[in-house]
Amino acid sequence: MLGTAKGEPVMSVAGLLKRDQLDVLIQTLRARGYRVVGPRAKSGAIVYDEVSRADELPVGLVSVQEPGRYRLEDSGNGRLFDYVHGPESLKRFLFAPQETLWTVEQNGEVRFKETLPEIRPLAVIGARACDLAGVSVQDRTFLKGRYNDFSDPYYATRRENLFIVAVHCTRSAATCFCASMNTGPRAREGYDIALTELEDAFLVGAGSAAGEAVLADLPLQPAHEGEITQAAQAIDAAARSQTRRLDTENIQALLFNNLEHPRWDDVAERCLSCGNCTLVCPTCFCHRETDVASLDGKESGHQRQWDSCFTLEHGYLHGAQIRPQIRHRYRQWLTHKLAAWIEQFGVSGCVGCGRCITWCPTGIDLIEEVNAIRLPAALRRRHGAQPEAKT
Amino acid sequence: MNAVAWSRNPYLPHAAQVVERVEEGRDIFTLRLRLSDAGARAAYRFQPGQFNMLYLYGVGEVAISIVSDPDDPGLIDHTIRAVGRVTQGLQRLKAGDALGLRGPFGRGWPVEAARGRSLLLITGGLGCAPTTSMIHYALQRRESYGALTLCHGVKHPGDLIYGERIQSWCAAPDTQVLLTADKGTPEWRGRVGQVTQTLEDIAPEMFKGVAMMCGPEPMMRAVAENLLRRGMAPADIYLSLERNMQCAVGHCGHCMFGGKFICKDGPVFSYTEVSALLAVKGL
Ligand SMILES: Cc1cc2nc3c(=O)[nH]c(=O)nc-3n(C[C@H](O)[C@H](O)[C@H](O)COP(=O)(O)OP(=O)(O)OC[C@H]3O[C@@H](n4cnc5c(N)ncnc54)[C@H](O)[C@@H]3O)c2cc1C
Ligand code: SF4
Ligand code: SF4
Ligand code: FES
Numbered sequence: 001m002l003g004t005a006k007g008e009p010v011m012s013v014a015g016l017l018k019r020d021q022l023d024v025l026i027q028t029l030r031a032r033g034y035r036v037v038g039p040r041a042k043s044g045a046i047v048y049d050e051v052s053r054a055d056e057l058p059v060g061l062v063s064v065q066e067p068g069r070y071r072l073e074d075s076g077n078g079r080l081f082d083y084v085h086g087p088e089s090l091k092r093f094l095f096a097p098q099e100t101l102w103t104v105e106q107n108g109e110v111r112f113k114e115t116l117p118e119i120r121p122l123a124v125i126g127a128r129a130c131d132l133a134g135v136s137v138q139d140r141t142f143l144k145g146r147y148n149d150f151s152d153p154y155y156a157t158r159r160e161n162l163f164i165v166a167v168h169c170t171r172s173a174a175t176c177f178c179a180s181m182n183t184g185p186r187a188r189e190g191y192d193i194a195l196t197e198l199e200d201a202f203l204v205g206a207g208s209a210a211g212e213a214v215l216a217d218l219p220l221q222p223a224h225e226g227e228i229t230q231a232a233q234a235i236d237a238a239a240r241s242q243t244r245r246l247d248t249e250n251i252q253a254l255l256f257n258n259l260e261h262p263r264w265d266d267v268a269e270r271c272l273s274c275g276n277c278t279l280v281c282p283t284c285f286c287h288r289e290t291d292v293a294s295l296d297g298k299e300s301g302h303q304r305q306w307d308s309c310f311t312l313e314h315g316y317l318h319g320a321q322i323r324p325q326i327r328h329r330y331r332q333w334l335t336h337k338l339a340a341w342i343e344q345f346g347v348s349g350c351v352g353c354g355r356c357i358t359w360c361p362t363g364i365d366l367i368e369e370v371n372a373i374r375l376p377a378a379l380r381r382r383h384g385a386q387p388e389a390k391t
Numbered sequence: 392m393n394a395v396a397w398s399r400n401p402y403l404p405h406a407a408q409v410v411e412r413v414e415e416g417r418d419i420f421t422l423r424l425r426l427s428d429a430g431a432r433a434a435y436r437f438q439p440g441q442f443n444m445l446y447l448y449g450v451g452e453v454a455i456s457i458v459s460d461p462d463d464p465g466l467i468d469h470t471i472r473a474v475g476r477v478t479q480g481l482q483r484l485k486a487g488d489a490l491g492l493r494g495p496f497g498r499g500w501p502v503e504a505a506r507g508r509s510l511l512l513i514t515g516g517l518g519c520a521p522t523t524s525m526i527h528y529a530l531q532r533r534e535s536y537g538a539l540t541l542c543h544g545v546k547h548p549g550d551l552i553y554g555e556r557i558q559s560w561c562a563a564p565d566t567q568v569l570l571t572a573d574k575g576t577p578e579w580r581g582r583v584g585q586v587t588q589t590l591e592d593i594a595p596e597m598f599k600g601v602a603m604m605c606g607p608e609p610m611m612r613a614v615a616e617n618l619l620r621r622g623m624a625p626a627d628i629y630l631s632l633e634r635n636m637q638c639a640v641g642h643c644g645h646c647m648f649g650g651k652f653i654c655k656d657g658p659v660f661s662y663t664e665v666s667a668l669l670a671v672k673g674l
Binding site for chain 1: 406
């Protein structure tokens with residue numbers, strides 16, 4: 001362990017892996033029975049997909065992200081992980097977008113059979129600090145512990161079989177604000193192996209016994225003080241480069257005392273209620289359950305599928321619609337994410353990945369929405385906004 | 392708050408059977424259910440105000456309150472109003488038919504905190520199954536609770552169900568039932584007007600006890616504000632809330648109300664916990 005000036009452990013360092021040896025990591029994981037998934041460039045974005053060789057990973061790409069925009073460009077270097085991130089987090093590997101929870105047969109009686117996911121160890125290469133933070137937030141929703149008296153068996157099964165190769169970010173996108181959420185760009189915990197990308201090598205460390213075992217099979221070279229310092233500085237520089245920051249001070253009171261703020265009407269004029277923000281968010285857990293009957297009518301499958309609080313069905317009650325207007329639905333999303341989550345799970349539902357900003361078709365930035373509510377009324381008037389509503 | 396420890400998959404229903412079906416009114420019926428598996432039946436316990444997820448084969452699951460007595464958890468009664476896909480399918484079930492059941496879920500009525508105190512139950516609309524369980528519970532244990540008053544409001548006299556049951560409640564010791572309809576008919580013998588108006592005619596001691604409500608949110612809010620003006624403490628006013636429910640275990644996000652999950656933190660809340668949220672439309 002290496003310490004910063006503040007005494008915070010930075011990273012455990014096991015050694016140096018040359019970039020042209022990264023394939024050994026992939027082959028080692030495959031030999032140990034893992035299905036290996038890593039970043040791939042597809043349709044103009046980086047997504048996770050199966051990889052069998054290191055040369056399938058995207059080289060020399062950087063993502064240019066802005067509110068409502070994502071573009072891959074040539075980075076001008078040979079690095080593999082400068083792309084920062086794409087629309088996908090680790091969410092779908094643990095909380096499946098769609099899965100059958102159980103099946104039921106009927107012939108006079110009903111017989112229920114749970115359909116747990118197949119146990120197939122999965123290794124994901126390229127997870128970022130925000131993604132690990134997202135997993136630890138979802139753990140609070142789905143795993144037994146302080147917030148639950150039982151574990152979701154589907155999530156838990158996948159969780160136990162996930163091996164994470166994290167990458168400490170040495171570059172941030174313009175929409176990233178993990179530094180202000182205290183979740184990144186350095187991955188602190190929850191990984192098995194973590195890499196920091198240097199000019200032509202990776203500084204490598206283990207975060208678990210499983211990670212150590214895998215590292216033991218790699219052709220690591222000793223890391224020198226200079227490389228370790230260089231890696232730490234690169235991560236710090238990525239943090240300093242972030243221009244967005246979310247001010248979370250007193251945010252529960254701020255949002256819940258302003259449920260009738262005129263800004264909700266303002267954002268409702270821009271929001272299409274498409275739900276993209278909830279799909280890309282690493283922590284959103286809403287789902288709906290539906291039955292799909294077999295063609296012969298003898299069996300039915302009970303499925304759950306990601307849902308979004310932006311759909312009208314989400315707030316449907318017989319004879320009533322709980323959140324009929326977009327202002328209600330955007331307010332539900334933002335107040336849940338940034339405030340109600342703290343009441344429910346003791347942490348913010350936002351890890352600062354910035355995906356909802358990048359992937360919003362109209363470029364809505366949640367930080368701006370919070371700031372607009374935070375700004376003192378007098379200032380807001382000067383900016384030409386409407387007067388504050390009675391609360 | 393669940394009486395059953397989760398040793399099994401919380402999503403997986405138990406097989407259950409309809410033991411008896413009672414017609415209560417137009418499109419309202421009671422199903423008496425029994426879990427098919429002896430082990431599951433022996434382990435099943437519930438509290439008044441808790442609910443089950445009932446699964447209709449091939450169609451889906453719905454949240455339905457338990458109205459029977461917790462001392463007899465082997466038989467589980469549900470009074471259901473047929474309104475849509477699942478409930479209309481449940482309506483067609485007959486004695487002997489099979490369905491799925493998981494539960495019980497949620498936090499029910501404060502049966503312990505209310506012990507020894509008078510009970511003022513105020514309900515509006517059709518059915519109001521959640522408070523029915525509390526009425527049954529208190530009348531079965533009449534000496535454990537003080538005076539009981541039920542104020543029940545309906546839109547039209549034709550909406551009234553449980554006619555015989557209400558008659559029997561009226562006959563119970565120290566029990567009063569005030570019925571009101573928004574609009575009367577020549578045959579209607581109850582009052583005419585809003586349920587809040589019935590509060591005028593209640594003995595003042597009733598406002599020193601515990602109030603329990605269910606019904607449309609604006610009605611519950613109006614009643615709660617009225618009770619506060621009469622000197623009741625917000626912590627003595629309880630209400631049962633309803634939201635779309637998919638999972639009942641705090642995973643699907645559909646039942647959220649501010650920071651509360653109605654399926655696990657509720658459905659019963661004290662007014663202290665939710666009054667600020669109830670004042671806001673569209674939450
Ligand atoms: C805690 C709780 C207790 C309830 N107790 C009773 C009861 O004792 N008796 C009774 O008749 N009804 C009760 N309800 C309401 C009952 O759940 C709905 O009437 C039922 O879900 C409607 O389903 P449907 O498929 O027939 O109607 P549809 O209109 O076809 O609804 C489609 C789906 O939307 C959801 N939904 C619709 N309305 C509601 C609703 N009011 N609450 C929750 N989800 C809804 C369900 O997932 C439903 O399957 C209760 C609801 C809650 C939340
Ligand atoms: S709310 Fe937006 S920035 Fe925060 S974790 Fe979700 S997607 Fe990322
Ligand atoms: S905030 Fe943007 S991404 Fe989210 S629902 Fe509205 S338009 Fe879609
Ligand atoms: S019903 Fe799914 S979270 Fe409450």
